[in-house]
Amino acid sequence: MAQVVRGVIARAKGAPVEVVPIVVPDPGPGEAVVKVQACGVCHTDLHYREGGINDEFPFLLGHEAAGVVEAVGEGVDNVAPGDFVILNWRAVCGRCRSCRRGRPQYCFATHNAKQKMTLEDGTELSPALGIGAFAEKTLVAAGQCTKVDPAASPAAAGLLGCGVMAGLGAAINTGQVSRGDSVAVIGCGGVGNAAVTGARLAGASRIIAVDVDERKLVTARGLGATHTVNSRETDAVEAIRELTGGNGADVVIDAVGRPETYKQAFYARDLAGTVVLVGVPTPEMTLELPLLDVFGRGGALKSSWYGDCLPERDFPMLIDLYLQGRLDLDAFVSETIPLDGVEEAFARMHRGEVLRSVVVL
Ligand SMILES: NC(=O)c1ccc[n+]([C@@H]2O[C@H](COP(=O)([O-])OP(=O)(O)OC[C@H]3O[C@@H](n4cnc5c(N)ncnc54)[C@H](O)[C@@H]3O)[C@@H](O)[C@H]2O)c1
Ligand SMILES: [Zn+2]
Numbered sequence: 001m002a003q004v005v006r007g008v009i010a011r012a013k014g015a016p017v018e019v020v021p022i023v024v025p026d027p028g029p030g031e032a033v034v035k036v037q038a039c040g041v042c043h044t045d046l047h048y049r050e051g052g053i054n055d056e057f058p059f060l061l062g063h064e065a066a067g068v069v070e071a072v073g074e075g076v077d078n079v080a081p082g083d084f085v086i087l088n089w090r091a092v093c094g095r096c097r098s099c100r101r102g103r104p105q106y107c108f109a110t111h112n113a114k115q116k117m118t119l120e121d122g123t124e125l126s127p128a129l130g131i132g133a134f135a136e137k138t139l140v141a142a143g144q145c146t147k148v149d150p151a152a153s154p155a156a157a158g159l160l161g162c163g164v165m166a167g168l169g170a171a172i173n174t175g176q177v178s179r180g181d182s183v184a185v186i187g188c189g190g191v192g193n194a195a196v197t198g199a200r201l202a203g204a205s206r207i208i209a210v211d212v213d214e215r216k217l218v219t220a221r222g223l224g225a226t227h228t229v230n231s232r233e234t235d236a237v238e239a240i241r242e243l244t245g246g247n248g249a250d251v252v253i254d255a256v257g258r259p260e261t262y263k264q265a266f267y268a269r270d271l272a273g274t275v276v277l278v279g280v281p282t283p284e285m286t287l288e289l290p291l292l293d294v295f296g297r298g299g300a301l302k303s304s305w306y307g308d309c310l311p312e313r314d315f316p317m318l319i320d321l322y323l324q325g326r327l328d329l330d331a332f333v334s335e336t337i338p339l340d341g342v343e344e345a346f347a348r349m350h351r352g353e354v355l356r357s358v359v360v361l
């Protein structure tokens, strides 16, 4: 029987979010209903609310979540009711060219749940990344559920569902940071500070955190940054070059996603270094670079979707590190809030006061 629960929606582009009753159908074939326990507020939710990267409304927000599987549909064998799971962005096919190459973020046949959650009047909802987890329960494709150790706190585990995984993976998977590398991270919000953490886990010798907000730099130091640069006061490119013997960093991660920060990343890297773009630009942004400078620098220019993660490999491994005290996920939880606190959490994020506000149910 379909059930009615509370969920957080944006009715139209730019409208403040509202908590409303939503209808969650029983899981169909290949689907699961998950009782959400925690869901972090990511900057991408704000992009969605503002209609910056999507145009389907009403929009059910929230996509950085952990919870317990309540029910599964026909043919589901990867999870069962009672399992503690982290939700991931994509149920991938596992068979296409991208999947076979180990790049499921680019799967040609990803899918969300086929059925739709709705408002009580039957209006279909667009759930963020097919997740829509600012809700007491949500319907997802079973392939979006990855079982992890239930000893982890839901607020911490949920962070691996988006921002923290995106940042950790930008350093470890996409940037391939190696022992002894110098790494610079531009923009140290939830995602950037996770990249700082990833660089530390990978054994980087120098980790240079760059932000315009001193508070974020203090957090970065606590997470393993060896140097910090306030780019409101200091030229970031010069500072990074100076801190890397004049060469530039081996890996520079742009966790802001604006033309000016990307240019800083481009020029602050070693000639053979790697730039990783993980911040999400808006459609009107364009980039101008002298083509000769692109030619003259041999390294790689990469973008990182979801930290190039493989959920079944990375989520349980990172939860293990967390439970062993080697990965401080709790440091990213600035506050826990109720479902009706999302709009205020957006304002706090906008003012730079939090790394992550996490809705806990
Ligand atoms: N690629 C992915 O898979 C992925 C996943 C999640 C989020 N994101 C994106 O990552 C970006 C960061 O997300 P977040 O949740 O960490 O956001 P956030 O708002 O918490 O952090 C952004 C940080 O950038 C800093 N900043 C802003 N302008 C700057 C500048 N010019 N120079 C240096 N620092 C600057 C801010 O002070 C803040 O600390 C967003 O664009 C988000 O959409 C990408
Ligand atoms: Zn996100």
Ligand SMILES: [Zn+2]
Binding pocket: 092, 093, 094, 095, 096, 097, 098, 099, 100, 104, 106, 107, 108, 109, 110
């Ligand atoms: Zn595929």
